[in-house]
Amino acid sequence: MQGSIFTSFSDMIIEKMGMSVWNELLEKVNPSSEGIYTNGMQYDDSEILAYLSELSTMTQVEVPTLIRNFGEYLFIHLLNSSPAKILNIDNLKDFLTCIDGVIHNEIKRVYPDAYLPSFKYEETPEGDLIMFYKSKRKLCHLCEGLIAGAAIHFEQSISIGHPECMHNGADKCKLVISFKE
Numbered sequence: 001m002q003g004s005i006f007t008s009f010s011d012m013i014i015e016k017m018g019m020s021v022w023n024e025l026l027e028k029v030n031p032s033s034e035g036i037y038t039n040g041m042q043y044d045d046s047e048i049l050a051y052l053s054e055l056s057t058m059t060q061v062e063v064p065t066l067i068r069n070f071g072e073y074l075f076i077h078l079l080n081s082s083p084a085k086i087l088n089i090d091n092l093k094d095f096l097t098c099i100d101g102v103i104h105n106e107i108k109r110v111y112p113d114a115y116l117p118s119f120k121y122e123e124t125p126e127g128d129l130i131m132f133y134k135s136k137r138k139l140c141h142l143c144e145g146l147i148a149g150a151a152i153h154f155e156q157s158i159s160i161g162h163p164e165c166m167h168n169g170a171d172k173c174k175l176v177i178s179f180k181e
């Protein structure tokens with residue numbers, strides 16, 4: 001996974017829990033990177049999963065919840081670092097609809113080493129947006145958090161359903177986003 005994701009993760013821990021907690025995580029995980037990450041470089045996914053698992057033991061909060069919270073924190077950092085110019089999008093639904101074909105597509109062009117998830121979209125007659133998420137990483141809880149972060153950014157109140165999940169044996173995750181007035 002991209003160094004920028006790791007940098008945001010360590011920033012979040014230091015900001016919300018303090019330097020001592022980050023140092024404790026480094027001591028427990030003992031990562032080969034020594035906890036120093038560079039944007040644009042790739043690091044092993046297992047490193048972030050190891051931090052999350054230690055953090056879960058330390059805080060008694062389940063890993064999926066930790067991942068969701070991280071996604072919410074991560075969103076604005078990703079947005080600010082985006083090479084794709086998405087400034088002219090002013091609403092959440094249009095924004096979510098262009099993640100796959102525009103935003104992640106651009107990431108892939110700039111960083112050919114990046115592995116990105118795939119999203120397929122549908123819209124229900126009620127106006128809900130369905131996002132089918134597929135990735136070897138099964139980070140659907142990160143999606144939930146990122147979408148929640150995007151909703152805050154666009155000042156749009158939403159609810160997110162997750163009726164089908166790769167963690168329960170489905171071949172893709174189904175995320176249903178309902179937009180409130």
Ligand code: HEM
Pocket residue numbers: 001002004005078079081082083096099103104107113114115116117135136137138139140142143144146147150
């Ligand atoms: C609500 C909006 C977004 C969602 C739901 C989303 C979803 C995801 C997920 C789940 C991953 C983890 C990789 C995987 O699942 O295989 C990911 C990775 C990534 N996304 Fe997004 N994303 C969003 C917005 C953005 C934005 C605005 C950017 C702007 C630059 C971005 C750039 C990236 C990058 C750089 C990675 C890491 C790729 C790698 O590790 O090689 N994403 N995204």
Ligand SMILES: [Zn+2]
Pocket residue numbers: 140141162164165166167173174
């Ligand atoms: Zn899922």
